[in-house]
Amino acid sequence: MVARKSLKQDFCPSARALDVIGDWWSLLIVRDAFDGLTRFGEFQKSLGIARNILTERLRRLIASGILESVAASEGGARMEYRLTAKGKDLFPVVVALRQFGERHLFAPEEAHSHLLERATGQPIRLEVRTQSGQLVGPDEAVIVKVPEPE
Template sequence: MVKRKSLTGDYCPSARSLDVIGDWWSLLIVRDAFDGLTRFGEFQKSLGIAKNILSERLKTLIARGILKAVPATDGGAHQEYHLTEMGRDLFPVMVALRKFGEAHLFAPGEPHSRLVERETGQAIQLEIRTSDGRAVDAKDAVILKVEEDGAA
């Protein structure tokens, strides 16, 4: 098996973020955690993932600070997995992935899950704005690269 290259020292925030998240199983675990799943068996049933793979992904998400293991709320012997503050900060990422999928991966009228505000049932929107509040899209943005010596 090829050893995965670490991106922890990369100058690109996207690369470092992907190094923490790891893979699509991890993002699906995070998605399910946002949906309120907390127990190993719940994740396993929802994802249909092999137990050994799920166990490894949960350990990695804990080690990277995305999830924390806590004692079961019912006082049982098992543990639960909860999003940390760092994990909750992935919410806009998950919304952006949903919006991409809705726009490009479903036929018109094809049913799919919807993300809505819990209290009102209103659809959740995602907008990218400058620090002064103006809406922008990809054509309006540029990445300022860091030179190899670390200078911006």
């Protein structure tokens, strides 16, 4: 098996983020954590993931500060996995992936889950805007890259 290349030193913020969260299991664990799952068994049941893979992904998410492991609220040796503030910052990423899936991967009348604001029941929509509030699409955006070292 080929070793995974680390992107920790890459100049691109997207590449560094993918180094931490760039496999589907990790993103699905984060999605489930946003949905309120906290226990190893809950993640395993929801995802149908092998124990060894789940253990490794949880370990990596904890090491990178996305999740924290805390003693279960009822005591005992059980642990719960909770999103940290850093992990909660992934909320727009998960919403963007949802919106892409809703827009492009379902037939018009095909049933799927919906993301709603808890207090009002209103659908949640993510938009990209400038600091001044102007809506921005890919044609209006530019990435200013760091010059490659010589």
